Amino acid sequence: MRLDRFLSNAGIGSRKEVKKLIKCGRIKVNNKIIRHPAYYVNEEETVFLDDERVIPYHNVYIVMNKPEGFTCSKSEYEPNIFEFLIHPYLDKLHIAGRLDKDVEGLIIITNDGQFTHKVISPKSKVEKEYHVEVEGILTDKMINKVEKGIVLKNGMVFAPAKIKQLSDGMVSLVITEGKYHEVKYIIAAIGLVLKRMRRVRIGNLRLDEFNLKKGQWKEIPRKKALKALEGYDKSVYSE
Secondary structure, eight states, rough: OOOHHHHHOOOOOOOOHHHHHTTTTEETTTTTOOOOOTTTTOOOOOOEEETTHHHHHHOOOEEEEEETTTTSSSSSSSSSSGGGGOOOGGGGGGEEEEEOTOOOOEEEEOOHHHHHHHHTTTTHHHHHHEEEEESSSSOHHHHHHHHHHHHHHTTEEEEOOOOEEEEETTEEEEEESTTTHHHHHHHTTTTTTEEEEEEEETTEEEGEEEEETTTEEEEEEHHHHHHTTTTOTTTTTOO
16 A cells, blocks of 8 residues: 555545655654655555554444434534544544434444444344333333334334333333334334433443443444344354
């Protein structure tokens, strides 16, 4: 890979900016100053900026406890979750399964498109669990309706899901599709009134295992992120 592309991919700056760094003699490859942007960097070589090692571009996995009132887009016109992130790959990151602005809880932020596809694809059947504060009493009839799958009057169909009572006014709903407003539609379809909701689990990753306050985030190893998919999709890729 060209040296200027290597540096740009690693988040050091734009191609124009890193070319200036190279020509100024601030870049070393294996402790030797390189002034040519087209220099080819192989996998065995180590690159430094001002004697600090440059980490090659790699897949990133971040878990966040999303607060209410923030979108999962990169909109400039309303508060969004990317405002909490300070990361060299910020412009390359996206969310593996968005949450609505008024919903809080676990989100995974990554630059790994294949991972995201596995998480959100209905074919993978990765479970997403929500704790939903509701008005009304969950009945056996409602549970059966959710477990059989719901068809709305407008023809929208939701796959079978799992629902149970956690406490007075709080239920757990587990879905595998992630369609637009799916949780809200299911709760309304069985006659309950949704007050608030929080996603507490994606696959095998649980929000409470990370001990994150609202708005806090943590970068996790690739191996840990892939555990979210274990047991759901036989085609889960390995290290």
